[in-house]
Amino acid sequence: MDIDIPGFIRSLRESDITEAYAKLREKTPLPGICGRLCSAPCEKACILKEKGAAIAIRSLERFATDFGRQRNLRRSVNKGKRIRIAIVGSGPCGLAAAWMLARRGYEVIIFEAFDKPGGVLRYGVPEFRLPKKVLDEQIADIKIIGVKIETNFFVGKTASLDELRKDNFSAILLAMGAGIPKLRDIPGANLGGVYYGEEFLMRVNLMKANLFSQYIPSFGIGEKVIVLGAGNTAMDCARAAVRFRRKVTLVFRRPEDEMFVRPEERQYGKEEGVHIESMVRMVEILGDANNFVKGAKCIRLDYAASSNKGKWELVPVPGSEFILEADTVIIAAGHRPNSLMGMVSDDQIFLELNDDGTIYIDKDTGMSSLSAVFAAGNVVTGPGPLIQAIASGIDTAEKIDKYLT
Amino acid sequence: MFKIVNKQILATHVKRLDVIAPNIARKVLPGQFVSISPEEGDERIPLSVVDFDRDRGHISLIFQERGVTTKKLGALQLGEEIFSILGPLGKPATIEKVGLVVCIATGVGTAKILPICRAYKRVGNKVIGIIGARTKRALMLEPQIRLSCNKIYITTEDGSYERKGLASDILKQILEEYDPDVVYAIGSEEMMRSTCEMTKKGGIKTFVHLNPIMVDCLGMCASCRVKVGDKIVLACMEGPEFDGHKVDFDEFIKRKKALEEFGECCKHKLTSSPKKSESGIFMRFVSGFLKGQQ
Numbered sequence: 253m254d255i256d257i258p259g260f261i262r263s264l265r266e267s268d269i270t271e272a273y274a275k276l277r278e279k280t281p282l283p284g285i286c287g288r289l290c291s292a293p294c295e296k297a298c299i300l301k302e303k304g305a306a307i308a309i310r311s312l313e314r315f316a317t318d319f320g321r322q323r324n325l326r327r328s329v330n331k332g333k334r335i336r337i338a339i340v341g342s343g344p345c346g347l348a349a350a351w352m353l354a355r356r357g358y359e360v361i362i363f364e365a366f367d368k369p370g371g372v373l374r375y376g377v378p379e380f381r382l383p384k385k386v387l388d389e390q391i392a393d394i395k396i397i398g399v400k401i402e403t404n405f406f407v408g409k410t411a412s413l414d415e416l417r418k419d420n421f422s423a424i425l426l427a428m429g430a431g432i433p434k435l436r437d438i439p440g441a442n443l444g445g446v447y448y449g450e451e452f453l454m455r456v457n458l459m460k461a462n463l464f465s466q467y468i469p470s471f472g473i474g475e476k477v478i479v480l481g482a483g484n485t486a487m488d489c490a491r492a493a494v495r496f497r498r499k500v501t502l503v504f505r506r507p508e509d510e511m512f513v514r515p516e517e518r519q520y521g522k523e524e525g526v527h528i529e530s531m532v533r534m535v536e537i538l539g540d541a542n543n544f545v546k547g548a549k550c551i552r553l554d555y556a557a558s559s560n561k562g563k564w565e566l567v568p569v570p571g572s573e574f575i576l577e578a579d580t581v582i583i584a585a586g587h588r589p590n591s592l593m594g595m596v597s598d599d600q601i602f603l604e605l606n607d608d609g610t611i612y613i614d615k616d617t618g619m620s621s622l623s624a625v626f627a628a629g630n631v632v633t634g635p636g637p638l639i640q641a642i643a644s645g646i647d648t649a650e651k652i653d654k655y656l657t
Numbered sequence: 658m659f660k661i662v663n664k665q666i667l668a669t670h671v672k673r674l675d676v677i678a679p680n681i682a683r684k685v686l687p688g689q690f691v692s693i694s695p696e697e698g699d700e701r702i703p704l705s706v707v708d709f710d711r712d713r714g715h716i717s718l719i720f721q722e723r724g725v726t727t728k729k730l731g732a733l734q735l736g737e738e739i740f741s742i743l744g745p746l747g748k749p750a751t752i753e754k755v756g757l758v759v760c761i762a763t764g765v766g767t768a769k770i771l772p773i774c775r776a777y778k779r780v781g782n783k784v785i786g787i788i789g790a791r792t793k794r795a796l797m798l799e800p801q802i803r804l805s806c807n808k809i810y811i812t813t814e815d816g817s818y819e820r821k822g823l824a825s826d827i828l829k830q831i832l833e834e835y836d837p838d839v840v841y842a843i844g845s846e847e848m849m850r851s852t853c854e855m856t857k858k859g860g861i862k863t864f865v866h867l868n869p870i871m872v873d874c875l876g877m878c879a880s881c882r883v884k885v886g887d888k889i890v891l892a893c894m895e896g897p898e899f900d901g902h903k904v905d906f907d908e909f910i911k912r913k914k915a916l917e918e919f920g921e922c923c924k925h926k927l928t929s930s931p932k933k934s935e936s937g938i939f940m941r942f943v944s945g946f947l948k949g950q951q
Contacts, residue, residue, distance in 0.1 A: 365875050367694065367741035375873075404743045406875065410680050433879050435889060442882060442889070442908065444915025451878035458700065458872070472916075542918055543911040590877065 255279040273320030281351035284390045287314025291637050332357030338421040340407045343371025345629025346427035348645035350399040360399045365406035375454045378492045423624045430630035434586030440537030445545035449485040449584025474579025481584035483512040489582045490526045501527045547577045587635040618651040658738040667797040670722040672731045679714030681744040687772035688750025692874035694741040695729045703871045705769040719768035752776040755838035763789035763844035770843045774805040783807050789824030793817040846910045853901040863901035
């Protein structure tokens with residue numbers, strides 16, 4: 253991503269917070285968000301790690317943004333080029349690409365199907381990890397350089413991709429992300445009370461239920477909640493459920509220190525009362541007479557030498573089945589790319605998809621199988637880290653710039 | 658923001674709103690729906706688009722006031738604005754010239770089936786309509802339905818208007834007298850299930866409309882998952898129209914009932930919760946949320 257990390261840290265050392273923020277803002281459009289959510293590969297690569305601990309770069313980024321951000325920025329519109337570019341999806345990738353293109357002088361319009369921009373940043377990540385106020389501020393900072401965001405516009409339904417192409421857009425960037433749940437065929441997954449992680453978080457974020465202390469959730473969450481999954485989505489669901497004063501158990505197959513969440517998140521979760529059952533596979537979700545979930549049958553896993561290659565793998569321990577009682581089960585065990593538009597829209601054109609559902613793009617140009625239609629972010633790579641989506645958005649924006657000049 | 662330009666009361670607790678939504682009116686086709694949220698922070702509910710005016714950019718929505726959100730919509734006045742309407746969603750209805758089409762609807766399904774009857778008639782089919790209502794007061798859109806069908810049979814459960822009885826009884830007679838090419842049924846799940854059982858024997862192509870609980874209506878949350886054939890599909894993306902003979906009605910009814918009962922039992926739990934003033938509102942919110950569809 254090319255951020256001048258030593259530079260901005262030096263500015264902070266010299267107590268020049270605004271300068272630090274300015275240095276960050278040269279290279280990254282969403283420092284307030286990365287400062288809270290990023291998995292921080294920069295910290296993993298920090299050489300000071302060998303001498304003790306890495307510098308807390310992410311926290312410094314957050315500090316610089318929270319205190320160095322200029323308010324009341326003048327609206328600056330650099331419409332040097334008078335070329336229109338459409339971006340589908342206002343998640344981190346789309347926002348980052350829009351920022352880069354607007355800085356280069358293009359007229360950018362983002363089309364968002366929801367009624368507010370942000371994508372997973374708004375409807376997936378809960379308030380305690382990313383406050384909506386910070387999200388709105390970061391998005392405002394992008395809109396102020398001239399990016400227009402059109403909400404309630406579902407490309408593929410409200411207007412087809414073909415119509416966009418004919419509507420005087422010189423290029424289109426698809427950045428819909430990978431926010432659809434992977435449907436698991438665990439028996440009992442369709443009982444009442446079984447939510448997929450996306451649905452649960454969406455309800456929490458949509459209906460002001462993110463103000464946990466003030467509002468009682470307006471949808472049903474049982475007293476005992478099981479969350480299946482070992483990633484950020486699962487952890488967010490678990491910590492959100494804990495804030496509704498429920499008993500929460502987090503269940504996943506891998507060993508605990510191989511979870512896909514940052515170690516601090518795991519620690520916070522435990523401190524908040526999330527009970528973790530690692531190395532457990534959920535075999536079946538059990539329902540009562542009303543077809544409502546009443547528990548889950550699980551089996552413990554342990555390492556065993558596999559027959560071939562001599563590698564260790566996790567296998568069920570025979571006879572170790574146990575039943576966890578629950579009246580709500582949340583399945584947060586995997587995402588898929590949101591390339592629905594290619595299949596569902598009533599276009600005659602076809603967007604070529606790879607086998608796993610991601611959009612096929614040419615590695616060098618970033619273009620999909622349709623001319624002047626590009627794709628970036630998780631819809632190309634599959635589910636991935638936030639910082640990668642942002643970098644992909646910026647990178648593809650530069651490729652679009654090259655294509656149009 | 659979407660402005661309301663027309664408001665009518667059609668029957669007990671059934672209201673019609675026309676709103677200015679040019680992007681949607683431009684593209685919507687019979688059988689599609691929109692996801693609507695009256696105020697910021699409200700839940701989104703799916704509502705079928707009953708009529709549309711492409712030139713003026715209006716769409717017509719008809720709904721029954723059952724839960725919090727529908728009641729909120731019903732309380733809006735002419736000139737007020739709705740916060741968010743997204744559409745057109747869902748796959749448009751399969752409309753082809755097949756010959757004879759029987760459209761059967763009960764309750765608010767009457768409103769949903771109106772655009773479909775019109776579309777079938779327009780492409781040259783003969784349309785027989787069977788409309789069931791509980792009482793004369795609950796009957797809606799009678800003149801419009803009459804115009805869109807070649808023959809119409811109206812029944813009321815209490816006999817207060819025209820025939821007395823259930824729509825499915827009339828359907829039985831019709832199936833004996835005529836040989837329809839397509840049967841389209843929109844109404845309660847039990848009615849659609851019994852319709853499909855009746856038409857299965859004759860192998861008549863039957864379409865139904867499923868309305869499961871929907872949250873985002875965009876295909877991202879999977880709360881509207883239904884079993885059709887052996888696949889689990891999302892009603893907001895592949896529906897709302899489905900081949901009636903492939904739908905697993907038993908599972909659908911079980912899941913819907915389970916979710917509604919959960920809402921009820923949560924309502925009871927909330928009464929014992931420590932929060933005082935808000936709990937009253939949110940009690941209704943919980944039960945309303947799950948029932949807050951048309």
